[in-house]
Amino acid sequence: MKMPKEFEYYLQKGIVKKQAADKPRADFLLKEVETSLKGLKNRVKIMNIDEFNANSIIKDCYDIIMELIRAKLLLEGYSASGSYAHEGEVSYLKKLGFPDSELSFLNELRYLRNSITYYGKILDKEYAEKVYAFLNKIIMRLRKIVK
Numbered sequence: 001m002k003m004p005k006e007f008e009y010y011l012q013k014g015i016v017k018k019q020a021a022d023k024p025r026a027d028f029l030l031k032e033v034e035t036s037l038k039g040l041k042n043r044v045k046i047m048n049i050d051e052f053n054a055n056s057i058i059k060d061c062y063d064i065i066m067e068l069i070r071a072k073l074l075l076e077g078y079s080a081s082g083s084y085a086h087e088g089e090v091s092y093l094k095k096l097g098f099p100d101s102e103l104s105f106l107n108e109l110r111y112l113r114n115s116i117t118y119y120g121k122i123l124d125k126e127y128a129e130k131v132y133a134f135l136n137k138i139i140m141r142l143r144k145i146v147k
Contacts, residue, residue: 001104001107001108001111003100003103003107004087004088004090004091004103004107005087005091006091006095007088007091007094007095009091010080010084010087010088010091013084015081015083015084015088016073016078016079016080016088017078017079017080017081018077018078019077019078019079020077021074021075021076021077022075022077022079023074025074026070026071026072026074026075026146027071029070029074030068030071030146032067033064033067033068033071036063036067037139039060040057040060040064043057044057044132049125049128049129050125051125053128054122054124054125054127054128055116055122055128057128057131058109058112058113058116058123058127058128058131059116059117061109061131061134061135062109062110064135064139065106065109065135065138065142066086066089068142068143069089069090069093069142070089071146072092072096072142072146073092075146086110086114087107087110090103090106090107090110091103093106098138098141102134102138105134106134109131109134112127
């Protein structure tokens with residue numbers, strides 16, 4: 001899968017726009033992340049990951065990661081919207097020093113999450129476990145960059 005372009009490309013195209021920092025909205029997203037993360041961890045602890053909840057686990061992991069990225073963007077005075085907005089948000093991680101391997105995985109996750117949401121794709125338990133492990137691997141670094 002093709003990697004996202006450089007963050008500046010999304011700025012030039014107007015997909016990401018420079019604006020005033022929006023700390024209240026970023027704070028709201030951070031609270032949502034913590035609530036969603038607790039709920040997700042409880043669900044996985046009680047129910048485990050199986051073929052019946054794989055898609056919802058994948059979508060929840062993706063949403064948590066993206067809300068942390070959005071919070072950082074808002075604190076830095078950026079906002080993404082429209083077509084390719086999520087791709088632009090993913091590309092921001094490169095600017096923050098995340099390795100290409102993690103960007104590549106998150107970009108694949110972005111694509112597959114859209115396939116679930118818009119095209120009815122069913123993903124398997126193994127991929128959901130991989131996504132959940134990825135979330136747990138990068139969550140602390142994402143939290144650190146936002147604070």
